[in-house]
Amino acid sequence: MTAALQAPATRASSFGIGRTLRLGAARIGYETKVYFRQSDTLFFTFLFPVIMLTIFSVAFQGMGNIGANPDGSGGISQAAGYLPGMIAAGILLSGVQNLGTDIAMERSDGTLKRLGGTPLPVLSYFFGKMGQVLATSLLQLALLLLVAHFAFGVDLPTEPAKWMTFAWVYLLGIATSAVLGIAISRLPRSGKSATAVIIPPILILQFISGVYLQFALLPDWLQSVASIFPLKWMAQGMRSVFLPESFAAVEPGGVWNLAGAAIALLIWLVGGLVICRLTFRWIRKDS
Amino acid sequence: MNAIDPAVSVDKLTKSYGSFTALTGVTFDIERGETFALLGPNGAGKSTTIEILEGYRDRSGGEARVLGSDPQRGGLAWKARIGIVLQSSGESGNVTVREQLTQFAGYYPNPRSVDEVIAAVGLEDKANTRLKSLSGGQRRRVDVALGVIGRPELLFLDEPTTGFDPEARRHFWELIRSLKREGTTILLTTHYLDEAAQLSDRAAVIAAGTLVAIGPIDTLGSDEARTPIVRWLENGIAREQRASDPGRVVAELVGRLGEPAGLEIVRPSLEDIYLGLVGAYEADLASRASHTPRPPSASSTPSASSTKDQVSA
Ligand SMILES: Nc1ncnc2c1ncn2[C@@H]1O[C@H](COP(=O)(O)OP(=O)(O)OP(=O)(O)O)[C@@H](O)[C@H]1O
Ligand SMILES: [Mg+2]
Numbered sequence: 385m386t387a388a389l390q391a392p393a394t395r396a397s398s399f400g401i402g403r404t405l406r407l408g409a410a411r412i413g414y415e416t417k418v419y420f421r422q423s424d425t426l427f428f429t430f431l432f433p434v435i436m437l438t439i440f441s442v443a444f445q446g447m448g449n450i451g452a453n454p455d456g457s458g459g460i461s462q463a464a465g466y467l468p469g470m471i472a473a474g475i476l477l478s479g480v481q482n483l484g485t486d487i488a489m490e491r492s493d494g495t496l497k498r499l500g501g502t503p504l505p506v507l508s509y510f511f512g513k514m515g516q517v518l519a520t521s522l523l524q525l526a527l528l529l530l531v532a533h534f535a536f537g538v539d540l541p542t543e544p545a546k547w548m549t550f551a552w553v554y555l556l557g558i559a560t561s562a563v564l565g566i567a568i569s570r571l572p573r574s575g576k577s578a579t580a581v582i583i584p585p586i587l588i589l590q591f592i593s594g595v596y597l598q599f600a601l602l603p604d605w606l607q608s609v610a611s612i613f614p615l616k617w618m619a620q621g622m623r624s625v626f627l628p629e630s631f632a633a634v635e636p637g638g639v640w641n642l643a644g645a646a647i648a649l650l651i652w653l654v655g656g657l658v659i660c661r662l663t664f665r666w667i668r669k670d671s
Numbered sequence: 672m673n674a675i676d677p678a679v680s681v682d683k684l685t686k687s688y689g690s691f692t693a694l695t696g697v698t699f700d701i702e703r704g705e706t707f708a709l710l711g712p713n714g715a716g717k718s719t720t721i722e723i724l725e726g727y728r729d730r731s732g733g734e735a736r737v738l739g740s741d742p743q744r745g746g747l748a749w750k751a752r753i754g755i756v757l758q759s760s761g762e763s764g765n766v767t768v769r770e771q772l773t774q775f776a777g778y779y780p781n782p783r784s785v786d787e788v789i790a791a792v793g794l795e796d797k798a799n800t801r802l803k804s805l806s807g808g809q810r811r812r813v814d815v816a817l818g819v820i821g822r823p824e825l826l827f828l829d830e831p832t833t834g835f836d837p838e839a840r841r842h843f844w845e846l847i848r849s850l851k852r853e854g855t856t857i858l859l860t861t862h863y864l865d866e867a868a869q870l871s872d873r874a875a876v877i878a879a880g881t882l883v884a885i886g887p888i889d890t891l892g893s894d895e896a897r898t899p900i901v902r903w904l905e906n907g908i909a910r911e912q913r914a915s916d917p918g919r920v921v922a923e924l925v926g927r928l929g930e931p932a933g934l935e936i937v938r939p940s941l942e943d944i945y946l947g948l949v950g951a952y953e954a955d956l957a958s959r960a961s962h963t964p965r966p967p968s969a970s971s972t973p974s975a976s977s978t979k980d981q982v983s984a
Contacts, residue, residue, distance in 0.1 A: 398780055399747045407777060414766070414774050421765040421801075494760040498817070501725060503751040504778045669729055 404505045411504075411512025416519045419482075428583075429482045430524055433474035434531055440466045440596070441536050450598075451631065460628065463536035468622035469595035471528055475554065476586060476615050478521035479561020483513055484568040484582040491667070492575030500666025510566065510660070517562040525554070538626075546625050549642065553621035556649045560614055563656035570663055594619045600634035607636060614652045617645040676739055678703045678825050678856040679724060683733035686719050686880075693719045694880045696733065706847070706857040708871035708888075710864065712949055716880040717860040718758050721829050724858070725755050738825055751779055754823030756814050756831050758860075764802030768794055768813055771802060772820055779821030791846045792816045793839060808834040815843065819850065826850065828859045832866060844869055864942040876945060878952045892944035904933040 419425060441463035449459030490496050499509060532538040541547065572578040590596060592606055593615040599607065610616040623631065624640035632640050679701040686694040694716045701707040709717045722728045723735060726742040735742055740749050766774070769785060776782035789798050792812040797805060802813060811834050818826060832840050840863075847857065847870050861867055867874055868888055875885040884891055891897075895913070901920045902911040905928065914920045917936045924931045939947075 399751075410774065410777050414770070417770075418765045422763075489763065493762050494757070495762045497727070497757065498755075498760055498762070501727070501750065501753075501755040501757075502775060502778045502821070503747040505747060667727060669727070 399503070399505075404508050405511070407504060407508035408511025408515070411508055412515030412519065415512045415516035419516055419520055425482060425486070429477045430520060432477055433470040433524065434527055436473070436596075437463065437466055437470045437528065437532065438535070461536065461538065463532055464538040464626065465598075467528070467532045467538055468626045469593075469619050471525060471554075471622045471626075472557070472593070472615060472619035473590050473595045474524050474528060475521060475557045475561050475618055476589070478524060479517050479558055479563075480565040480568060481582060481586050482520070483517060483562060483565025484571075485578040487513070487566060487569035488572040488578035488582070489575040491569065492578075496666045506664060506666070513566060514559070514562045517565070518558060521558050541625060549621065550625045553618060553625070553642075553645065553649075556646065556653065557614070557618040557621070560649050560653040560656060563653055563660060564614070566664065567656045567659040589613055589615050592616075594623075611636075611648070614649055617648045621645045676703075676736075677701055678705070678738060679707075679858060680736040681720070681724070681734070684720065684723065684730055684735055685732040686716070686723060686728070687731045692880060694731075697877060697880070697882050698733075699875050699882065699885055701856060701858060703856055704851070704854045705873065706851055706859065706871045708867035708874040709858065709860045709877065710867055710874055710945055711860075711877040714879075715877045717877065718829055719880075720877070721827050721858060721860060722757075725753070725827055726750075751821065752824045754818040754821055754826040756818035756826075756828045758829040758833075760814055762802065764805075764810075767799050767801050768805070768816075769798045771813065772816055775817050776820050781822050782820055783822050785820070788816045788820050791819070791849075793842050808836060808839060811835065812839065812843075815846070819846070823855065825856045826858070828857065828861075830860055830862065832861065832863065840866070864940065864945055868941040874941075876948050878949050879956065881952070883952045884948050888941060891941065892939075892948055896944050896947045897939055900937045900939070902933065902935050902937065903928075903931040905931070909933070 419430075441461070444462040447462065449461055450465040452459030487496075529540065533540055541550075568582060569578075572581040589610075592602065592610040593599070593613065594602075594610070595615070599610070599616070599619065602610070607616075620635065620640065621642060623635070624642060632638060635641065677700040679699075681700070682698050683696045684694055684698070685692070685696055697716070697720060699707075709720060711717050719728065723730050724737050724742050726737075726745045729743055737745070738749060738752055740746075745753075768789060772785045772788060776785055786798075789795055792815055794809060794812055794816070797809055802810060805813065811831070815828075815831050818828065818831075832843055835843060844866070847859075850857065851870075857870075859867070859871060871888060873885070873887050874891060876883050876891070889897075898913045898915055899917045900911050900913050901917045901924075902909065903924060904910070912920055921931075921934065921936070924934070
């Protein structure tokens, strides 16, 4: 039998960065489509912050406004008080929880093994995941803002400077979350244990970082512990955007400390990138 | 890359999982354009071998070259030239057959047409069905489709037809033959020996991590093991005789008995030869383990289950 092989059309140049980006873009569409077809992630990641905002706003309505005068006037509504924390929680869920469990499952069900046998660059796979996180989280964010504004009458900021702050806190936060999600996906030993390993720490983090409980009311030592993690800084950054200036007084040190937020998030982002670069493998060899 | 290099070259390949040795020095080459079957009982080391060649597992010793590269270091350009069908895969499957194939086609520089591949595996009716709603055999056909979508030079198939119905298997054989005609090199493992006989040019039999036989399908096993058997009934008693010239034996029988009752000439099938080889190897291992002298190789006698080339009176 003579080997009439097709010319191996594999010039080295065709495997460059352009191809990586093109395949990454193709992965974003694919990943986002798959995301919205999974009913469990849709509930626990996508709708969760909106549902929690609704529950808290309705449940605590009777307690009156936050930061009100003794006669009940002034202050902000419960919904307005919870909105920044829920936005921050949404960022964390869309990145860390979503990717952490998703990639752990893909590792155990053979998806990654299959991809590892194809000429798909790891970087394109990462771009796909990050693009999916960005796309779904933007939709989640839009939904949160719409519900807060139209269902609960929360006034959104009008100053462009506030929205600038919002943009960079959001982008830095979502990038950090996505990268940490990829990094943390190594931890669960099987797909079945993925949610059990990843969701509880994230839930605890939400409680100590000012999402469900007012950060100012937590004991100092707990505030210090929370300050190690990125969620506290995202929530604080979001409070600086959505709460009146006067609320800065109850923050640690009496200021929003946006510089601190930027530094903390950047450290986590870079650390996460290094971990991904060093530890990500398509498969555990010999499994 | 040299055109006369073998597509796959394996030399004294060994693999240990901890203290367990799964491969003990396996050596073979696969020429370009050849279809090569790797046969052996469960746990023999077929998937271990094939996954070492695919780059999924690291070998413990020996040499391996696949399309001119060390599979442990195969880059993207190398992966673009191979196609892989793993023994098992179970993605969650929230995409349709067509979506999945279109996505994967994009990874390769020179992919096949998606519709052509869907037709080749007989999934036209299910092209827009999500993977999770497919039956087991249909999902397996998607695995095969994903293995060939990139127009690979070298295709690895680890028990590709598990769960196929007979018609799907014939369909699959046609697909493999058309790939062969295009010059694709194929490494196949299967427990269906008729499939190996139909498709492959050469086969290797491994048992307990050791190569026990290798060669063109029709030369596997000892001459004796491949000798046809003549069977007949004489005075109600079943008789058989091995003969390289069965026609002469039958003529003699007819001369002696008239029309012999229950006459058949059985040519040992690949399955018979395979069972003889593996049985002999296992008996050998067992006898060496118990330090008793090796029994006469009676086990290489083919079983009577053969149906190939059967002539009944
Ligand atoms: N990851 C692993 N860790 C430890 N032992 C393994 C591992 N993978 C395979 N083995 C062992 O190595 C041997 C060969 O396994 P392999 O999967 O290669 O067999 P096989 O020939 O493909 O069998 P089958 O026909 O059942 O697919 C078996 O005894 C198996 O238990
Ligand atoms: Mg196997």
